[in-house]
Amino acid sequence: MAGVRGKRRCSASSGSSPRLRPSRRIWGAGAGGPRAGVAARRRRRPRGRTSAPLRSAAQSPGPEIGAFAIMPDMMTCKTRLQPCRWVRTVGLIVAIGVMVGAPLRSQESLDPGRQGDPATVFRSGVTLVTTDVIVRDGSGVFVPDLTENDFRVYEDGQPQEVASLVLVHGGRVFNQLVPPPQAQEGIILPPTRAVNDTAGRIFVILVDDLHIETSKTPRARAVFEQLLDNLIHEGDLFGIVSTGPSSIRVDMTYDRSLIKSSADRLTGDGFNPTEMIRFLSPGPRGPSELSWRAHVAFKTMRDVVRNLERVQNRRKVVIYFSSGYDFNPFAHERIFGRSPIYEDMRNSGRWGSMFGQDQVAGLYEGIADPMMDPFERISRQGEVFSDADLAMEIAELTKAANRANASFYTVDPRGLVAGPDPDYNGPREAFNDFLFTTQNSLRSLAELTGGRAIVNRNDFDDAFREIDAETSDYYVVGY
16 A cells, blocks of 8 residues: 555545545655654645545454554545545554563563473482492401302492492403404404503502601501502502692602602601690680681592592502591690699699698689689680581591592501500609590591591501502402
8 A cells, every 4th residue: 555646536525526636645654754753745636625534443344454553544545545635544543552462572571381391300320339348258368259149239228230340459450341242153262462552550659647646656667668568569550749848749659669758767756645736726615726727638639539539349458557537635634734823733642741731822822723714714615616616527528439430548657555654743643645636537537438547556567458459459349
């Protein structure tokens, strides 16, 4: 309809047929006219004729063409539609349609019920759990000829299917579940030998020199050098890292000569019992210096075992050189050791038998007993949680080691401890408690990861041979 131009003859109400001038030129919306909408040049109307009134689409429905509705008064001509009667009607209908259609579209976009729900995605996966198993007969000899049918794996009381079985015998790796290649008929070929890139064993040696007493440095170096003769062999991959001022860092290597050079740099930087009693500052949960040193050692070891997670189907061994951990050692002794007067008060009981109780008691008249001081007691309330904090940190470290399938073999360079050093002037019970706590922390690290604690013994060469036997022959079972 847009762009219609021509001469028309329409029937007049008086029956006459006047001759009209050429009617206006119409440009519809979007027809390429000079402006949007409808534009026209008005001409003079013939005499005796008036335009029909505009009607709404609801009052005068008619047929639709495209987006416009044709009204009845637009169909009075016999030949073509007369533009002078539908220009304003079309503009009105278009404006109403725009105003009514926009809210409807916005309502549809805001209606959440009409929008399509996102598709629900279900994800599933399979986790392969591997663990190492050492099988020995009644004589203690390793059994190397087992198959997957000889193993029964249960988790939470439910049987599990053995998915992988790797035998490590004498440091060599054999995959027990890989079938041999089928022999081809008519062709004789030499047997192929798979290239083994997993030969040897993996050792990580942690030197926790922050918890090795300075006076024990010569003994610690001698124990460290025994690794070269009894445990680390040719073809074994190992690395060394320290936690303190020894600054030992040896990346994973096969060069066994680096063990000797690392032993020469090992220097203990831990506190002895006398230094703990006299010089350590109190904290809310024990001496802050001791807890900080333990945090450094545990975080260092955690980062190391996390890197070992990338090694698959291998048993990772961590040789853990340390004298153990205690977050609150010599609790009562440190209270009296902070002041010479308090220390004299504690020893006054022995002097009373020599000089008389009344005379000795008069020397300390007016001095409050630190064990009964309420402020001292309040400041020491948090120390009861020191053992729980130590147990939690050991548990977190062992969890990381178990995820990496790494076993801790803790080595206490103090060896067999018969008693305290000569410079120790405290009660024997306090020293025994300290010794038990430190050795028990090393036992926990070893037992929770499937390793062994070399504590309270002097035969380190035999202990390293036992570790050598355990790490040379074993199975890695996956389910």
